[in-house]
Amino acid sequence: MDKKKLIDEIKQTYLLKRIRAEEACEEFIQNLRNDKYFDNIYTDYNIKQLEYMKSKYEIENLKLKKDILELQKKIDSYLKTNHINKENLVPKYDCPICKDTGMDGNKICSCVKKELNKRLSILTSSQNNFHSFSDCNEKLMNETDKKTTEKLKIWCKNYPNVSKLNINIIGGAGSGKTFLLEAIANEFINNGYVVCFKTMFELNELARLYHIGKSYEFSDCLKADILLIDDLGTEPILNNVTKEYLYNVINTRQIHKLPTVISSNLSPDDILTRYDERIFSRLSNKNICLNILLDSPDKRLMENKK
Numbered sequence: 001m002d003k004k005k006l007i008d009e010i011k012q013t014y015l016l017k018r019i020r021a022e023e024a025c026e027e028f029i030q031n032l033r034n035d036k037y038f039d040n041i042y043t044d045y046n047i048k049q050l051e052y053m054k055s056k057y058e059i060e061n062l063k064l065k066k067d068i069l070e071l072q073k074k075i076d077s078y079l080k081t082n083h084i085n086k087e088n089l090v091p092k093y094d095c096p097i098c099k100d101t102g103m104d105g106n107k108i109c110s111c112v113k114k115e116l117n118k119r120l121s122i123l124t125s126s127q128n129n130f131h132s133f134s135d136c137n138e139k140l141m142n143e144t145d146k147k148t149t150e151k152l153k154i155w156c157k158n159y160p161n162v163s164k165l166n167i168n169i170i171g172g173a174g175s176g177k178t179f180l181l182e183a184i185a186n187e188f189i190n191n192g193y194v195v196c197f198k199t200m201f202e203l204n205e206l207a208r209l210y211h212i213g214k215s216y217e218f219s220d221c222l223k224a225d226i227l228l229i230d231d232l233g234t235e236p237i238l239n240n241v242t243k244e245y246l247y248n249v250i251n252t253r254q255i256h257k258l259p260t261v262i263s264s265n266l267s268p269d270d271i272l273t274r275y276d277e278r279i280f281s282r283l284s285n286k287n288i289c290l291n292i293l294l295d296s297p298d299k300r301l302m303e304n305k306k
């Protein structure tokens with residue numbers, strides 16, 4: 001994917017956003033100026049501001065400052081009497097840092113980077129409408145569920161300052177594995193990271209396409225800030241592909257200290273049998289993996305609010 005093209009697209013939307021905000025504000029002020037009294041003080045206020053900007057003399061500056069303050073008070077009291085929110089007199093920009101210009105000085109503003117990561121995450125994930133931790137229905141959760149959710153929330157909040165880089169969420173169908181995976185993805189997107197969310201079935205297919213040279217999308221999974229693999233064990237085992245690429249992805253990410261979160265209904269023994277020793281040892285390494293066991297197989301942990 002072309003990062004530069006994405007940035008240009010974002011800047012274009014920002015420009016439109018900025019124009020819209022400024023036009024809306026301008027229109028609001030024009031309406032107020034239909035009132036002669038307001039028009040007069042507001043005109044004076046603008047003239048004084050301009051003079052203040054141009055003036056080079058300290059004494060003149062002080063006098064102008066005083067006048068501006070007086071006029072400001074008059075404007076404020078006019079607005080108050082007429083029950084008008086003061087904030088309507090300035091454009092409502094989404095980003096207070098760059099005022100929707102996308103630039104913070106001569107650097108790209110952090111809001112653009114966040115938006116860019118969000119768009120990259122949408123491109124690299126098989127879905128983009130993730131549940132969040134706030135969708136949890138506490139009434140349906142027992143104490144263990146609550147503790148688990150809290151543990152994962154804290155892990156997301158503390159990342160990258162976490163002791164365990166990877167998470168394995170193990171549980172049966174309907175135990176809430178996918179929900180928790182989505183909630184983690186959602187937290188990371190909101191924190192400005194590039195997220196790659198794939199089912200193991202999809203990852204397996206990407207690996208196959210990569211293997212035969214038909215698509216290189218698989219490499220996105222290696223590079224994403226966080227990779228979430230849903231339902232390990234539901235994919236068909238393809239010769240020279242499944243085990244090899246799964247090991248490759250887990251190992252490469254581990255070397256580069258990039259987190260991988262996996263959900264599965266396979267027990268550690270099942271993983272050893274289905275894959276191999278190398279994958280098993282990577283996934284069961286307690287020094288780097290946080291293991292979450294959802295031991296309530298046939299219960300919906302979280303209510304689907306979508």
Ligand SMILES: [Zn+2]
Pocket residue numbers: 095096097098099100101102103109110111112
């Ligand atoms: Zn900004």
